[in-house]
Amino acid sequence: MVAAVATTVITAAATHHPASRTQARTQAGSAVALVRQQRVLQVDAQAAAAGIRSGMSRAQAQALLPGLCLLSPDPARVEAALRGVALALLRYTPRVVLAQEHTILLEVTASLRLFGGLRALWRALAATVGTSGYRAALACAPTPWGSWLLARQRAAQAAWYQVDATATATATAYTGRYRVVRLPMLVRQLDRLPLMRLPAAAEHGHALEQMGCTTLAALRALPSAGVARRFGAGVLQQLAQAYGTAPDPRTAFEAPARFDARLDLQARVSHTEALLSAAQHLLAQLAGWLTARHAALRGYTLILIHEKARGGATESSSLPLAWAVPSRDPAQWAWLLRETLARTPLRAAVIELQLQADAIESYTPVAASLFTLPGQDGAQQTGGIVQLTERLSARLGREQVCALALQADHRPEAAAGQVEPTLARAGSGRTSGRAAPGTSSKARTSSQRRRTVPSADLIGAAQALRPFWLLDTPQALAADAIRTAGALRPTRGWRLLQGPERIESGWWDGAGATRDYFVARAAQGGLGWIYRDCGNGQWFLHGWFA
């Protein structure tokens, strides 16, 4: 059995019109209607509320609502919009077919189990089409033509979609189901559909209807030889394919070799939330494209095209995003984008978005184990931690979240290293850092690679007494009143307990230090780690034994 879901993409959603490019950038908030040959094709919710219906003349519509914005459909952009939705739907099945009249067919038999059954898949499909900015009429049937017919019928009956007046007239109240799984049930449902839904029959105008043949059941009852002689074999062929008695091979939609998505915003956008929801359309496409390519992503760049300054050239700014573990979860990408957008001020209003997939890697799905063994959930644990650090660094900044490491250096300030948490995982074997968006991060990544060594090798070196808190810059202590040359006198307010520990190192890189370290008790309590600079004899506080 072949199950197919037909998704009729409706272009009258309020957010995006694949209408002509020059007209498309309207004032946000005005009612919109699509007009072809002086007739209204589609209206949005606001225009429908004003009483404008499809099939009205242009003058009539403008009389009803003087501020109505009239757009003419642009077939190229409609096609591009449909391809974008098809790309996003590649997440659910590799067999996606672009069918007639803004309809997309998906073969979902093999996907049902993966996505948790037909109902769950149904909801996911509706959500994905919704994320892309369109509304869909979903139907499911064992044959491609069957599902196509049901979906078209459903769209014709939907309040928000009236393509032409004749369609509304012939949409006799069909009260059947749109989710059909078994063939006998499909036969019963199709029999009740109006004949004009079948494209091959609609070609012949009202000839069949005038014969008294208004439903598919009536057409099936006619002698086939006569129908073939008078209307050609095409009608019977399509009928047989819809009822599942003839084979129906289709050519699947193929994802482009290179991902390049752009989105014209209908209005000037300067608000982060609006920008985010527009970017989610592109991210949904990217997720579908990655699934079709069996790939995952470690970073993308969102390019914002700004409104032209007066007479100037188009400006653009790019937002690079990167994360550590390859992922194909658009929710995570959107989350990171939200944090990045919240931190980035927009230079000007945005009129177009472009999305570039930067770091594409092969996808390794997480293998789920049947039994949870204590040693095995380590991988899942680190996965959770990686997500946690992604979240934290997305808001706080990449430099602010780190794991600790030891470095082979005797100078206390150089003996502690900070590494990115994902690099610190022992045995991960990853040598490359995150894709560095800025120069400072690049410099840091290279310095990490330089000398960070596994902790076990350096435990011996760390055996000397070290404080838990280290001051970023040593704090100069008040100069001692009596400074005797050669004699070690504690600075005022400190009582030396242990030491000295001479640390003399770093003469080779210009940051040399010769210091005598002591454990000392502060007058107000607490144990400090203080040192005397052997060069000038000054005392510094460098840490606390917290």
Add this chain to the structure above:
Amino acid sequence: MQATLAHQEDIVPGLALPSHLARRIWRGEGWRGGVGRTVPTGYAALDAELPGGGWPLGGVTELLLERDGIGELRLLADLLGRLTVPDSATHQPGRHVALVGPPFQPYAPALASWGIALERVLWVRAEPRHALWAAQQVLRQSDVAALLLWLPAAGADALRRLQVLAQDSSALTFLLRPATAARQPSPAPLRILCRVPLSCPARCLAAGDQHASCLQLEILKRRGPLATMPLHLRLPLEQGTGWPLPSPLPSPLPLAQPRLIDTTRETRDAVDRRDLAGSAARSGATALAVTE
């Protein structure tokens, strides 16, 4: 103030509560055990003072520090070591520990010498306005074993939010604040004031003990009777000196039975009593627990 928790039978003779009610009623004499899961602190003297014998899971532990760097990390270091290093005996994998908003740089060599697995220590530098958010993210993560949060100026709503998050979390939650916050009411079930003792009964200060320093812990609030005497802990400067630690003092409270609270305490404890009454009320024992 008289705490008469144990004499409930005297008040209502022959009253036997259904088990589901009995579990919810907080009784003074049973505070050492059965107050939820705890993790041993590593210091026997401190364990004896804490309800359940350790740091409580599912609640904020507030450490009020006289100053930063007086020994708060040495107090927790043994715990952090146990949490981060995988335990081969129990097949417990090493878990992560997060330090959010510490006042100084946590020094990796010192942590390593205490046996803490560095790769499982997450250091989050967060400004105070982001620290609470970061702590929320950490607490929602089930893999984190402990959170150390420095929040010098935390409002009442922030504390309450943290306590709610900690209740649902599987992580030990430590909130480190300055000692001045001791006067502020807090929903944390355990509050400990940490200070450097002026005189130490164990004479570690007088003797110039070079390997340890003393920390005076005053338990301001706990799910149990009021602690009457501060606790002195001798904290070694490095792991291994004098390990396991001898308990420097016998447990100061013979707490086997409920007792009258000494009324000649310092004025500061007025705050604590309110807290105790509040926590008792929250435990659902309003009618039976406290009579002033």
